[in-house]
Amino acid sequence: MQKMIHYVLLVSVSTLLLGNAVIARAQSVELATKAEKVIEVVDKGAKSKKLMPAEKMLPGDEVTYTLTYVNKTAKPAERVVITNPLPRHTRYKEGSAAGEGADITYSVDGGKTFATPDKLTMTVKDKSGQDITRPAAAQDYTHVRWLLRQNVAPGRSGTVRFGAVIL
């Protein structure tokens, strides 16, 4: 048993070294994430939303996650797909996902399948224990996915985002 653990550790260490080596030689697409707090501002009776640093975070607060991708390689990046599981202790903020030039789909089954909101369903038990199928709601989402319709040219960057509410 102990020998097995040693073996696994060795493998993971070597993978890590190898990975570092690869990154050192070739550039990749890079991804960065920013979390910001969404606050509602009322100015002259008009409500608008403003992004603030993610401090004083409490249950019920809304967080916007902004994901920035940049192609650091010398060639176009094809079929760029960004996938973000909903963080634990949060639920998806309905209608919040955005991304220019991206087809946005969602999963309600832990990332196994993805579809647009109109095609997502949940199977739940009714009072008599029978399975019934209902349309999925925002709080059922487990993942958000952005598929970029166009290749990302070398040096080009872009952002996608979504909102989550702290439970």
Add this chain to the structure above:
Amino acid sequence: MFASLLRAGLALLAALALLYPWSTVYALGTAAGTTINNNATATYSIGGVPAPPVSSGVSIRVDELINVRVTAPVSATAVNTPDSNKVLVFTVTNIGNGPESFNLTPNLSVGGDQFNPTPGTAGQLFLDVNNNGVLDGGDTLISASLALAANQSASILLVSNIPSSRINGDQGVVTLAVAATTAGAAGATPGTVLIGLGTPAVGVGSVDAVIGAGPGGPADSGADDSVNGTYVVANVTVTVSKVIIAVTSPFGVTTTGCNAGVPPVACTALVPGTIIQYEVTVTIAGTGTAQGVQVTDNVPANTTYVGNSIRFNTATRTDAVDPDNASCAGCGNAVGTVTVLIGDVTVAGAPITHVIDYKFTIN
């Protein structure tokens, strides 16, 4: 390693259970101190060849929301005058997401009422450990602050003595104020941030504390709350008297006025065959409701009940158990019980009186 972690976890749960035996902890919001990790992954191809996926993460930490509510007793507590150790039950709930301690401050001198209660002889504030709304053996005197876990509530017994010589309907209003003990929290405007003063429910170290909004709206501090409870003097008394009002001799001569100060001589000439008419007077006095008033009288030894002789406020009643409010089912020679149900009687002002009479024959 894992087993020891599990053991430590179980030990912690057991410790929490010991600390907070008097109510249920139920999660409402994400606990203060929780770290929320977000991880995104991007996949792509270069020249038709899949490249290694890249990931990016960011973490935020949940701060402590300080928010407390105290709810009033469901109804006023009826008391006598004088009275002692009368209980009002308040419920204090930590609706924040972290453990917090609260000072409880009773005010017995609220204006606009008729009397001021005084602290109970047994003590003034108790934690209702067994949650039965009654001051009993297992309840503990609260001498310092009250510690509540996130989303935990506690039943608090405010115990008072009631002064003498009050009249029915007099009220004594008391206030229970609760305030978070975190420095600067009580009375602070909602949204106020107390840097580093929050207590995490999970994890270690400190978090910021943020004041929530109270029941009064967005300008009302959620770090404190107060509510009134009321004692009301409502001593209803039910008195019953029973006298012989008439006798009928074996020769058929009826003598009335047997309850007079100086009764006729015939009233005391009780020989076998004499029929005695008893009268029971029920008086309900005070302010309030006497519930389920019922009069019963067993047929005495050496007498026999006279069938269908019960009258209620001089109206005749049958012996059967039926919709009329009197019965003497199976009554006979030293057997049975005269039963008259009066029910709930609400009195305010003049006392209410009901008169019942019935007859027994001396064997």
